[in-house]
Amino acid sequence: MLRDETIQRVVSEVGDLLSLRGQTMVTAESCTGGWIAKALTDRPGSSGYMLGGLVTYSNGMKRDVLHVSAESLEHSGAVSEPVVRQMVEGAVTVSGADFAVAVSGVAGPEGGTDEKPVGTVWFAWGAPDTGVIAQRCHFDGDRDAVRRQSVVYALQGLAEYLRKL
Template identity: 60%
Template sequence: MSVTDSDLERAGATLGDLLMQHECTIATAESCTGGWVAKVLTDRAGSSAYVQGGLVTYSNAAKHELLGVPEQNLEAFGAVSEPVVRDMVAGTLAVTGVDVAVAISGVAGPGGGSDEKPVGTVWFAWGSSRDTTEAKRERFEGDRDAVRRQAVLYALQGVSEYVKRS
């Protein structure tokens, strides 16, 4: 799947509109996407009404130190896992006080993959509390840029659906 800048812009605008309609604020915790979700959201004028901030927690140390992801979860499951993205959401909510947080951690490539977590594997989580957090795993095809673009689009669309239901 080829994701264009226009696709990302539309998805970011849709999420921005939903956040404004629901009077919600958002913050991001991103690893493999390197802040791209926050970038797309803040490309839009007036986004300060709903974007609180974004944390790029690329290393395990940053996930632990900035978001409070337990070291035992990082060691037991690895950064690209459901427990870790759930912890990233919880940490983002605690640190920022936003209404909804999104977390992304994955293997964008070209290296770093394994049999268990091949290149293109990305874990997502979004939620308003630990109890309402949803986590999903996807596997994207393509080079590093393609995987990251697909991950950004998936996150924006996933959070949009979550906000609609909330």
């Protein structure tokens, strides 16, 4: 099990990178239910770079709040590359942030399919003007374990994205 110290270490790196550059970010979360935003705002001073978090658990919220296309939701499903890419773009547009991280997955214990078994999670990082990177992962464990691993992976991916700019 990943410990909270891992999350805190990555949050500090993300916070330092954003603060140094005077940049801001927002989260667009589904299966993590706001856990990424919670982790980021646990750090004192995070209000200097963290604009907010959008928990868009339902397809309707993804469509109405983040402007994810109904076509992508219907054809690819909420747990897909096109959807997380559009979640990043929508979150940046809605918030005015410099960057966003998005996550959508099947945390379980139900909801998995042969194509997208429990533990399947899609991530995206970036912004429309700097590019969006998306990745698919599969995590083992119960609901809490899948979600915790997703939070760490999302934050590590964001840190890596920011280091490359």
